Amino acid sequence: MEYESVRDWIVGMKAGDAKAAQKLFEAYAPRLYGYFYRATRNHHQAEDLLGETMLRISSTIHRYDESGRFEQWLFRIAANLVRDRIRRFKTRPTPISLSPDKDSDDMPLSARIADKADAPDDRIIKSERATQLNEALEQLDDTTRQMILLRHFGQMSYKAIAETFDCPLGTALARVHRGIKQLRGLLESKDLQ
């Protein structure tokens, strides 16, 4: 991703250029979506959050002062939206879709295969590994899980993660490191079964 392009898109978006906004969204949407999907494990929620993030960026882009990295600013907004959604769904009953199948996270294997260049066996292995990793992530506490996902998808610095979660810098890294160790342990014990 060329920085010049990103900067141009940001400038364009601040000036109300919808094409520039679309360019910016297209550039970051896959990573944002990946983060939302892993954070919520729900395709519809992930798309919904993606839409909300886009709207939030549209209305607050004037606040981005271009001194820090744009993607860190972007993923901080995304993290806050995820946190709000998790908090909201913990205190309210879960809405029930009239078509339960549409909200199901059971995507057919073919739909879950992202990399069509892989050989079929490789794809299956990747898919299973992703599923195992996702299940193991569920065993972590919310904050640690979010920090790990932001580091992976948002490529956020530990400083930015610490600021987002309002904790000391060392604590942010310690949580991510211990969280990943825990994930490894969980996957290894699964492999042994």
Next chain:
Amino acid sequence: MTEINYNKLARVLDGESIPLDADELVVLADIRSSEEFLAPLSAALPQIAHLDHLMHKPMAMISRKRFLPRCVRALLTSSSVAAAIAIFFLTMSVAKIDSTTREISAEQLWAVGFESGLDVNEEFDIRLDQLASELQDQSREITLDEAIRPSPEEMTLDSGIDSIESQLQEAWTEDESALDGLGVFFEDTLSQGSTS
């Protein structure tokens, strides 16, 4: 091994040049390889809708809060289906949706209309597929594209709209889970409408 200085290691990972001792280098290498361990997270994601689709996704899903003033304005211009949408919206805020039937009778809508004090002066028989196709037509008016540049008329509301809008906003905050269900419901209804 002495206690790990995570603060120092975090600064190195964030790009600072700080000398590390042998033990710290071992931990740093372990952290870096741990991050590679997460690579499968980016694999096997469901395919996200093409962004064009998302940019033009029906307003109920990506712009619910903008649906509100549009709904109110449509009601005040006495468009029958638009009025039905507004009334249906109100209905959702005061009652749970009946999941066994997808038909909303005119009587139900009239009843809610009268109870809410709205001036509904056209008789109509709303079948959800008709509602869906008309809603889909209206939904083209509100897209993310438009949301980025709100029209001047959207930015000002007269006092009549303000009054009704604030009533609907109260209903919104009281029963947001029902309105989340509404979003899903509209999406389902629209996909039926688009195939009919």
